[in-house]
Amino acid sequence: MGGGARAVNPQTTAERLGHNRFVLDEAESHIEIDQEVCRRTGTGKRLVAVCPAGVYSELEDGTILAEYAACLECGTCLAVASPGALRWHYPRGGFGVGFREG
Ligand code: SF4
Secondary structure, rough: OOOOOOOOOOOOHHHHHHEEEEEEEOOOOEEEHHHHHHHOHHHOOOOOOOOOOOOOOEEOOOOOEHHHHHOOOOOOOHHHHOOOOOOEEEOOOEEEEEEEOO
């Protein structure tokens, strides 16, 4: 086992995510929400809680918004969504997030 000290990256998660490059597809969102299914199954609150990019937010009336431009394409929301509540696919070619090491 190597005993060398590991370099610690002093950047915060927000700073590291700030290095990413996003190409927004203004013509088409890659996220669609069925508000009724979301409300009935409690999916909306789970989406808000788990998305690391803060894509989802909930209005006072329970409507779930998706600011898809900030999506990191991690797929976590798919793991917590009840069937029929969320339609998610990767952005069309050339659009979406590009990860850069910072
Ligand atoms: S794929 Fe990840 S970053 Fe994108 S909306 Fe779902 S949880 Fe958020």
